[in-house]
Amino acid sequence: MTLVFVETDETGQVVLTSAEAVTFARTNAEALTALAAPLPAEQPSGHSATQGEVAQRPEGCSDESLRVEAAVIGALTEAATNQLAALGVDRIHHLEHPDLEAYSAAAWAQALVDIAPETGTVLASGTPRGMELMAHVAVRTGARMAANVVAADEGGLLRQVLGGTAFERLVLDGDLQVLTIAGHACTPEETTATSPEVLDYELDIAADDLRTRVVRTEVQAVDGNDTSGLTQARAVVGAGRGVGSENGFGEVLELVDHLGGALGVSRVVTGLGWRPHAEQVGQTGSRISPDVYIACGISGAIQHMAGIEGAKTLIAINTDEESTMVQRADYAIIGDLHEVVGAVNEEIRSRRG
Template identity: 55%
Template sequence: MTAAGVGVLVETDGHGATLVSREALTFARELAGGQPVHAVVVGPLDADVEDALLPQLGEQGVAMLHHATADGLGAYSAAAWAAAAVDVVTRASVRALLAAGTPRGNEVMAHAAVRLGVAMAANVVAADGVDPLVVSRQVVGGTVLEEMRLDDAVAVLSVAGHALDPAPAASPTEPEVTAFTPTLSEADLVARVVRTEVGAPDESAALGSARVVVGAGRGAGSADGFKDLVSLTELLGGVLGVSRVVTSLGWRPHHEQVGQTGSRIAPDIYIPCGISGAIQHWAGCSSAKTILAINTDPEAPMVTRAHYAVIGDLHEIVPAINDEIRRRRG
């Protein structure tokens, strides 16, 4: 591949760039090998979000922020976002375009790959070779890695959440900001969000960036078996995550699910209680730095793969832990 930069679609929240987007920027910087990294943000940005965003991009060594604004970009539309990202591929002559492996990141990269007439690699965890570009990406829900060759003129890929830490660049930058109006057609705006219904809080975003996650599985016993687990979660300032069986039985909402068809987590500590540790669940929690399993079965995969474990019934152990925490806090 000839030397050229790398473009990254950056998703924002109230605190600037999302954690997984900053991970994608770190991946992009390593892939770029000294060539410039171009960030792309689509749609209106609140002033305080932009204030938070620019230093984050600078920390990641981003050369330029391409900010796409146009009528109709106020609501999310994957096709319109892809049109903007593809415009940046041309404007900045990048040789790779990537995003975080979020629902939006994967959706927009798929559209971008179609527009560029190239392949797309979803959920990449590492670049194994640069010329030709060979990446490792998660398949089978993260339990198998695929080595995939990307030899199109522009490589399009998404970076799996928590495959790497968002490390700061050796020399931070002051990104140049350039606003542009992407080339949009009417068709790009047909499949757009017409409204957002804010109901029960959706924990899936919080799970992905939580530093403490308390997990609950079949061992909770019933929909009424979560009281002590919720207390422990609150005492630790964490987020509750559950196994697939818990959501399938209707004990807890689907957005709390950790695993292949739920959220991927990477907390400092994960405390799975009454979770046997099926491969699908492990795919969602294997990036946890420390795992403390509570389970009746000392041979359960979650116990043998954990760093620490307590053997016994969660309904006896978790209340005792809660009491001990309260006692020490006085």
């Protein structure tokens, strides 16, 4: 069985990355089940499969072992239940307790451990919260953990390393494997809707697990230029050092508005204090998968490229035709971003009358 920790947003909806994780679990159920089976006795402990090597696992997986179940901590809305049903979840574990209303990594992780299968997989999306919880789960269960997994087959797990510039194939020893799924490793896919059983629990929360927890959440005030909804946007306009200054985002923000999209910026932009970290795209920011990403004045550092690898179409606007971004783009325009984006905005305004 595969248990997926599902995150929900402030409206009670399943977040995109968790929908991706559920889809990953369902579409890779057979591989995950086989990989979680015990290794043969002659297989050395700590063994990692090399390229092309197939881990020898017992054949035959029961329907029960292929089940995908979800764990939701806190309020479970009807909307989230319906979303999980559409994604093919067989059972929902609803973990709710007054002491779990505020996030506590240790307490939340123990709640997951209490319902985790003895043999199978526990996974979450590779968000900061998912990463932290799965690390705690791995330690508490004594299981091996793999982070940023992007694929699974009979040869093992494939995960991103070095900021997404390389991949590592490995097999985790033991009956239980703990994973995080890299953002946008797959696209959420609905299937024949299930009628998932919902299990509610009477939880006993240990005081020691509550020593570290969130005690206050402050919502930052935003203005009309806030465009931080990156992970949901179908069009993202990226801006880098090439904008020139904190006041150089005018044309870019207008293009964002025309496209009904979001603004994404490079690490150097947030480092200079020109835009908030919530808008950063890359290894230490958001990983995005829009239909189109328009990179304006961004050279294409490794960390940034790791964050945009899910983009379906990449357009680069840059004065440096040798930059990584231009070389990797589907389409490139060589020129000053202010002139190019300004001309695009003018054409859009003209066509819209």
